Amino acid sequence: MSAEAEKTRAILRKVRQVEIKSRRFVDDALVGAYHSVFKGAGIDFSEVREYQAGDDVRAIDWNVTARMDRPFIKIYEEERELTIMLLIDVSGSNDFGSVEASKRELAAEIASVLALSATRNNDKVGLLLFSDRIEKFIAPKKGRPHVLRVVREILFHQPQGRGTDIPEALRHLLRILHRRAICFLVSDFLAPETLRWTGSGERTADRDDLQRSLALMNRRHDLICIELHDPREESLPAVGIVVLEDAESGQLVEVDTGNRRFRELYARENVIRRERLHATFRRSGVDAIPVRTDAPYIQSVRAFFRRRERRR
Numbered sequence: 001m002s003a004e005a006e007k008t009r010a011i012l013r014k015v016r017q018v019e020i021k022s023r024r025f026v027d028d029a030l031v032g033a034y035h036s037v038f039k040g041a042g043i044d045f046s047e048v049r050e051y052q053a054g055d056d057v058r059a060i061d062w063n064v065t066a067r068m069d070r071p072f073i074k075i076y077e078e079e080r081e082l083t084i085m086l087l088i089d090v091s092g093s094n095d096f097g098s099v100e101a102s103k104r105e106l107a108a109e110i111a112s113v114l115a116l117s118a119t120r121n122n123d124k125v126g127l128l129l130f131s132d133r134i135e136k137f138i139a140p141k142k143g144r145p146h147v148l149r150v151v152r153e154i155l156f157h158q159p160q161g162r163g164t165d166i167p168e169a170l171r172h173l174l175r176i177l178h179r180r181a182i183c184f185l186v187s188d189f190l191a192p193e194t195l196r197w198t199g200s201g202e203r204t205a206d207r208d209d210l211q212r213s214l215a216l217m218n219r220r221h222d223l224i225c226i227e228l229h230d231p232r233e234e235s236l237p238a239v240g241i242v243v244l245e246d247a248e249s250g251q252l253v254e255v256d257t258g259n260r261r262f263r264e265l266y267a268r269e270n271v272i273r274r275e276r277l278h279a280t281f282r283r284s285g286v287d288a289i290p291v292r293t294d295a296p297y298i299q300s301v302r303a304f305f306r307r308r309e310r311r312r
Contacts, residue, residue, distance in 0.1 A: 048072050051065075051072060060074075061073060081122065083125075084181065085127075086126065087170075088107050088128070090130065091159070091162060092131075107186045109297070110184075111186060112147070113301065115151070126138055126139055127153060132161040132163030132168075164190065182224070185223060186226045187227070188229065189225075211280045211283055211284050215286075218284060227291065235263065287304065
């Protein structure tokens with residue numbers, strides 16, 4: 001077997017593994033929740049039928065009633081078909097993972113769960129991959145083969161960019177998406193505006209740009225942010241002097257992890273960064289689902305569905 005054929009088989013095997021795992025979560029944990037939480041965009045006229053005891057008199061069709069000389073009512077059905085858009089961050093930092101799965105592999109699994117839930121409800125699923133540029137767009141479609149293609153692209157697309165530009169990804173989608181959609185933005189949100197803000201105010205404009213973009217997207221569509229987080233981003237082990245590389249800029253820095261004060265500063269800066277990010281979510285009015293690479297993500301997704309259902 002050629003190397004190319006073996007590579008293709010490995011890709012298909014990985015995609016199939018993700019599908020099997022995701023399908024189990026959909027069957028076990030999300031049956032009915034997706035349908036009850038995400039409603040259609042409106043209602044469509046279905047038919048006229050004769051009035052029956054207990055029917056709402058406000059639904060009486062007076063024109064037909066007058067012609068037939070007995071009461072008839074209008075029946076409406078929910079316009080069920082929805083469009084689900086998956087916005088997946090494929091920047092360099094998402095290739096990182098200190099436990100079983102990288103953040104990108106985790107993103108693929110979560111996207112697969114959402115896409116399969118949508119497919120079960122006959123909804124369309126689309127995909128936008130982005131880094132510091134638009135990497136790939138797949139128009140919304142239905143069906144299992146389309147979902148498998150979406151998962152394959154998330155797992156194996158080779159990005160041209162290494163950085164992160166979330167506002168540009170949102171602006172791009174606003175330009176091309178004309179019908180209201182449910183948009184899941186899956187990212188670690190380690191963009192320049194969060195990584196390099198020092199507290200002196202020099203990155204305020206960038207952070208505000210993210211907030212404005214999130215708020216605008218949420219006004220025109222239904223935006224849900226899924227924040228990916230790895231435990232090594234909140235604390236460092238004491239292993240002596242190590243060289244760390246910024247996955248997006250390629251910058252190298254030598255640090256002494258044996259220094260307790262350095263480890264405490266690292267942990268505190270991460271807490272501050274995430275607090276600012278969560279404040280940005282709140283001010284933008286978007287829902288957010290925090291997901292860790294070292295914990296079952298389905299619990300966080302299920303909790304989100306429960307919160308949404310209570311609000312409705």
